Every structure is written in structure tokens, then in C-alpha cells.
Amino acid sequence: MNPLKLSSGTTIPAIGFGLWLNKDRETCIASVDAALKAGYRHFDTAQYYKNEAFLGWALASSNIPREELFITTKISNENQHWTDLTPSFEESLKHLQTDYVDLLLLHFPVTELRRPAWRKMEEIYEAGHAKAIGVSNYTITHLTELLAECTVPPAVNQVELHVFLQQPELVKYCQDHNIVVEAYSPLAHGEGLDNPVLAEIAKKHTKTPAQIMIRWCLQIGTVPLPKSETPERIRQNLEVFDFELDTDDLAKIKTLESNLRTAWDPTHVA
Numbered sequence: 395m396n397p398l399k400l401s402s403g404t405t406i407p408a409i410g411f412g413l414w415l416n417k418d419r420e421t422c423i424a425s426v427d428a429a430l431k432a433g434y435r436h437f438d439t440a441q442y443y444k445n446e447a448f449l450g451w452a453l454a455s456s457n458i459p460r461e462e463l464f465i466t467t468k469i470s471n472e473n474q475h476w477t478d479l480t481p482s483f484e485e486s487l488k489h490l491q492t493d494y495v496d497l498l499l500l501h502f503p504v505t506e507l508r509r510p511a512w513r514k515m516e517e518i519y520e521a522g523h524a525k526a527i528g529v530s531n532y533t534i535t536h537l538t539e540l541l542a543e544c545t546v547p548p549a550v551n552q553v554e555l556h557v558f559l560q561q562p563e564l565v566k567y568c569q570d571h572n573i574v575v576e577a578y579s580p581l582a583h584g585e586g587l588d589n590p591v592l593a594e595i596a597k598k599h600t601k602t603p604a605q606i607m608i609r610w611c612l613q614i615g616t617v618p619l620p621k622s623e624t625p626e627r628i629r630q631n632l633e634v635f636d637f638e639l640d641t642d643d644l645a646k647i648k649t650l651e652s653n654l655r656t657a658w659d660p661t662h663v664a
């Protein structure tokens with residue numbers, strides 16, 4: 395699993411374990427345990443997910459050295475006011491039982507709040523409490539605004555991305571500006587896993603449609619963050635490094651684009 399280099403100088407593991415909607419304490423801890431056993435070391439949570447403390451507990455009890463883990467959290471929309479951001483981040487660190495995160499993101503480009511919020515993010519980065527900082531759900535317009543005025547550029551943009559929402563212009567813009575794209579809901583939230591084109595490609599490689607979707611994210615240079623509460627699927631979603639999609643597969647996948655959004659749509663956020 396080749397890690398990707400971030401503009402901060404640190405690296406990010408190629409796949410992360412997504413934790414959105416994994417809100418029940420026992421289920422969350424069990425799925426993080428299963429993920430650690432399967433080999434995940436990269437975990438993606440958020441203040442909004444209300445499971446930072448469960449993740450923190452599961453990671454602390456694993457006894458895996460902190461430096462082997464990559465932890466991301468995100469500042470929720472209501473905490474983006476400049477007076478709330480830093481105290482809320484300190485609360486997140488407590489929940490996560492750590493004194494730094496590997497990546498801190500602004501969860502959404504909140505109108506009027508996101509620009510002063512970024513200055514607070516830069517302070518947290520400069521103090522060493524986040525090894526890298528970035529954004530989530532930013533469009534090209536939001537990124538252009540940020541890049542024009544920031545001191546520390548965003549290392550990451552985490553967006554909804556999968557074979558049914560390919561966003562090639564956004565991916566290219568980010569890659570041209572040294573911003574790593576993370577793909578949330580890389581399985582389109584489970585929608586489309588029965589798609590016949592994916593089934594055909596999966597059969598050809600003796601893989602599952604989910605593995606084809608994850609592999610596609612890797613091959614376009616993004617970092618997928620699949621979620622699952624099922625140990626067998628958690629394992630399966632990491633078994634994507636022993637095959638390659640060829641040009642024929644990639645051409646077929648291109649035809650699956652259908653602008654399918656399963657989460658927030660930031661397109662018209664001023």
C-alpha cells in the first residue's frame with residue numbers, strides 16, 4: 395500500500411477507514427478493531443460524526459504506537475466561527491486521546507465563516523497540533539479563493555467521489571495544485587453495487603464490484619475512505635492491491651458517470 399505525499403511533507407496511507415454514520419459505541423469500536431486487524435492504519439472521523447471518542451478509545455486500547463496511525467478529524471460547520479474552532483479542536487484531541495492529528499479538515503465551505511476559520515487552521519498547523527490541514531466539500535471556486543489568500547495551502551480536499559460521480563475537473567484542479575483528493579463514499583453509499591458494468595469487470599478480475607470501485611479511486615490518484623461495519627467487507631475493501639484495471643475497464647467505468655450525489659452538494663455554496 396503505497397502512501398501518498400502531502401504538501402505538508404508528511405505522508406498519507408493510500409486507503410482510509412471511513413467512520414461516518416458509525417455512531418453506536420459498541421459497533422464503532424468493533425469495526426475499528428476489525429479494521430486494525432485487517433491492516434488499516436488510517437482512520438477518518440469528524441466532530442459531526444459523534445464518534446471521535448469511540449475511535450480514540452479503540453485506538454488507545456489497541457496499543458498500536460501513535461506514530462503508526464494516521465488520524466483525521468474535521469471541524470464541523472457550527473464550530474467554524476473563529477472563536478469556537480480552536481476550543482472545539484482541543485475537545486476533539488481529548489476525545490481522540492492524542493495531542494495531534496495527522497490531518498485536520500474544515501468539513502464544509504461555510505459562507506462567511508470559512509475564510510477566518512482557515513487562519514485558525516493555519517495557527518493549529520503552525521503549533522504542530524495538526525501535521526497537515528485541508529478542506530472538505532470544496533469546489534474549484536472555493537479552492538481558488540482559498541489558494542489566493544492562504545499562508546498554508548490545503549494539503550487535502552475530501553469530496554464525494556465514486557464511479558457514478560467522477561468529478562474529473564475537480565480532481566485535475568487539485569492534482570495540478572498539489573492537493574491530494576480523498577474520496578468519501580467511494581462505494582456510492584452502497585448504491586450501484588449491482589451495476590452490470592461493474593459486475594462484468596469484477597468477474598474478469600475475480601474481485602467484487604466494491605473492490606472495483608475502490609481500485610478505480612486508487613488508479614485515478616485519490617485516497618478512498620470506504621466505510622463498513624462488517625468484518626468480512628472491511629477486509630475485502632483493503633484487498634485491492636493485487637490487480638489493476640486496464641484501459642478497457644477504465645473506458646467502461648467512464649460511461650458510469652451519472653452525477654449521483656449521496657451526501658452534501660456544495661456546488662452552489664457562495
Ligand code: A2P
Nearest residue numbers: 579580581582583584604620621622623624627
Ligand atoms: P456495511 O456497513 O453493512 O458493510 P460508502 O463507504 O461508499 O459510503 O459505502 C458504505 C456502504 O457500503 C455501507 O452501507 C456498507 O455496508 C456497504 N459496504 C461496504 N463495503 C462493502 C462491500 N465490500 N460490499 C458490499 N457493500 C459494502
